[in-house]
Amino acid sequence: MPVVLDPDAAAVYQAFLEANRPPYETLTPPEAREMYLAARFVSNPEPPELQSVTELAIPAPHGSLPARLYTPKRLRSTDGLAPCLVFFHGGGWVIGNLDSHDVVCRTLAHEGEMIVISVDYRLAPEHPFPAAVEDAVNATRWIAGNARQLGIDTDGIFVGGDSAGGNLAAVTALAARDAGPRLAGQVLIYPATDLAMSTPSHSEPETSILLTHSVTRWFIGSYLGNADVGDWRASPARASLAGLPPAYVLVAGADPLRDEGNEYAERLKQAGVAVTYRSFPGQFHGFFTMGKLLSQANIAASEIGAWLKAQG
Structure with missing residues (x-):
């Protein structure tokens, strides 16, 4: 079925084309990071007001990982302990940082009425696979091990x-299933789940929007x-996906990662995992951070917040 962009997504894409920005893969990684970071001012919505935002340094074998703890004004807590979403930013493992997804994390803290901790893992190509995985898994274990001091409920x-x-x-959910800590759920927003790029949506012309097939290859190769x-x-x-915690899986129609996201959601269901699946067929990859321009991004954030609250 042909992919048809929603009118607002089509307008954003047209503006992107008219801006004539150089493709990320033609830049050095530091240049690509700078360009990606600057774009947030155009597309990020106004963030909700929170109770507090605190910088953290998570101990790691190579030193420490910068992280940021967001506490909303309305916080669900029992005996002073609240649920927590450990968040990892997008950017192809090459670009993105705490600031690129600051508004997203503020929004999810507000909508979910929970603590959010954003983790600034090491980036490729300077730190190739499995550095980002090691950082994500180690950070999650450290947060769980220090949950009470951080005001976090270990069951949430x-x-x-x-x-x-x-x-x-x-990947962190899989590692935690096998070696702890026990997780309450996973939020997978147009996730990359199989880096072979073999599904049809990795070759369809209408999915090569913003996250083009060329830049996808550059990200994965890096x-x-x-x-x-x-x-x-x-x-x-x-x-094997058996024994994983409940999952919220979101996909976008005009996205190279669409098919692998669909297949992952289906395989989770077949493995007996509770899955909430949400498709935004008229949106492109990356829309979730663009709430100033795309109302569907704000709808998605609200729905994710509701799902997080529903998990208890």
């Missing part, structure tokens, strides 16, 4: 992220290097 820890961050959330694409830590779809 979720992982989540968009795109590459969705990949890291899915991240994987010579690593095995079949390693479940890179491609979580290659793992």
Whole structure:
């Protein structure tokens, strides 16, 4: 079925084309990061007012990981302890940081009435696979191990992220299933789940929008290097999915990652995992961060918040 963009998404895409920005893959990684970070001022909505935002340094074997803890004004808590979403930003494992997804995390904290901790994992190609995975898993374990001091309920820890961050959330959920900590759920926003790029949506012209097929190859090549694409830590779809916590899986219609997101949601269901699946057929990859321009992004954030609250 042909992909037809929603009118607002089509307008944003047209403006993007008219801006004539250089493709990320033609830039150096530092240049690509700077361009990506600057774009947030155009597309991010006004953030909700929170109770507090605190900078953290999470201990890691290589030093420490910057992180940011968001506490909303309305916080669900029992005996002073609240649920927490550990969030990993998107950006193809190459671009993005705490600031690029600051508004997203503020919004999810507000909508979910819970603590959100955004983790700034190491980026490729300077730190190729499995550095980002190690950081995501270690950060989640550290947060769980220090939950009480952070005001977090150990029975209410979720992982989540968009795109590459969705990949890291899915992999972290698998690692936690096998070695702890116990997670309450996973939020996978148009996640990358199989880095072989073999599904039809990786070759359809109408999905090569913003996240083009060319830049997808650049991101994956920068991240994987010579690593095995079949390693479940890179491609979580290659793992057994039984025993995972409940999942919220969001896909976009005009997205190279659409089919692998669809297949991952279906495989989770077949493995007996409780899945809430949400498709935005008229949106492109990356729309979730563009709430100033795309009302569907704000709808998605509200729905994710409601799902998080419904998990208890």
